[in-house]
Amino acid sequence: xxxxxxxxxxxxxxxxxxxxxxxxxxxxxxxxxxxxxxxxxxxxxxxxxxxxxxxxxxxxxxxxxxxxxxxxxxxxxxxxxxxxxxxxxxxxxxxxxxxxxxxxxxxxxxxxxxxxxxxxxxxxxxxxxxx
Numbered sequence: 710x711x712x713x714x715x716x717x718x719x720x721x722x723x724x725x726x727x728x729x730x731x732x733x734x735x736x737x738x739x740x741x742x743x744x745x746x747x748x749x750x751x752x753x754x755x756x757x758x759x760x761x762x763x764x765x766x767x768x769x770x771x772x773x774x775x776x777x778x779x780x781x782x783x784x785x786x787x788x789x790x791x792x793x794x795x796x797x798x799x800x801x802x803x804x805x806x807x808x809x810x811x812x813x814x815x816x817x818x819x820x821x822x823x824x825x826x827x828x829x830x831x832x833x834x835x836x837x838x839x840x
Contacts, residue, residue: 713837716767719830723764726786726823730757733805733816742805745793752789753805756820759786763827779831787824793817 733753737743744753762782769775794817796803804815 713834715830715834715837719827719834720764720767722823722827722830723760723767726820726827727757727760727764729816729819730760733757736805744805745803747789752793756786756789759783759789776835783824783828783831786820787828790817790821790824794821 730753733742733744734751734757737751737753744751746752747755759782763779763786764782766775766778766782769778793804794815797815797817804817806813807816807819808814
């Protein structure tokens with residue numbers, strides 16, 4: 710794989726999502742600020758797995774497998790973020806909250822923004838001519 714500034718930025722965003730979902734997963738395991746259920750498993754565990762798959766795909770050689778893994782992880786993370794954000798707007802108080810700078814921000818909004826940025830960067834990085 711080729712390392713560029715955009716690749717580093719994209720990988721940093723994936724790591725940010727991974728640590729956010731990982732922290733929430735840990736809190737859920739400890740009984741603090743639990744995330745909602747997705748059928749029989751907590752949504753944050755699936756989102757953590759999705760970011761882990763996206764991140765792992767960055768280090769796999771062989772474009773086809775790497776791209777498939779990335780998009781599987783991305784679709785899963787984006788799907789939960791989009792669904793959670795929609796539910797948060799319609800129902801309110803669905804997603805776990807991050808309290809920062811006096812603001813209460815639902816984590817699904819942050820994940821949705823991350824997923825959009827990550828996908829945009831991924832498409833740019835994949836379509837850049839190699840040097």
